Amino acid sequence: MKPVNVIEMTVPNATWRRMADKATREGLRAYRLNGDNRSWAVTSHSDDASAYEVTILDGDLLCSCRGSEFHRYCKHRALVLACLGLLAEDARHERYPLVPDRVIAALESA
Numbered sequence: 001m002k003p004v005n006v007i008e009m010t011v012p013n014a015t016w017r018r019m020a021d022k023a024t025r026e027g028l029r030a031y032r033l034n035g036d037n038r039s040w041a042v043t044s045h046s047d048d049a050s051a052y053e054v055t056i057l058d059g060d061l062l063c064s065c066r067g068s069e070f071h072r073y074c075k076h077r078a079l080v081l082a083c084l085g086l087l088a089e090d091a092r093h094e095r096y097p098l099v100p101d102r103v104i105a106a107l108e109s110a
């Protein structure tokens with residue numbers, strides 16, 4: 001059986017969506033690095049000369065921001081999920097966790 005990322009699974013989709021909305025309101029931008037859906041740079045709200053690295057690794061969703069040391073989610077990761085089309089309102093998906101399986105499926109179809 002594949003290891004499951006319990007931490008990410010406990011973040012409700014509504015929370016991810018709320019964080020992505022906040023990121024958009026604050027004008028954060030997400031850039032795909034080298035055209036790879038697994039590597040992103042997301043601009044910082046507090047320091048417009050900085051960006052954070054968001055990485056998707058085997059279904060884990062990682063961010064280099066300081067908040068990620070303490071929280072299971074952040075605006076940067078949420079914005080990447082939105083860019084991948086994973087936060088669209090879709091009743092069929094509401095009951096299912098975002099990662100790892102759905103993220104991997106999105107990467108494969110992107």
Ligand SMILES: [Zn+2]
Binds near residue numbers: 052064075
């Ligand atoms: Zn972050």
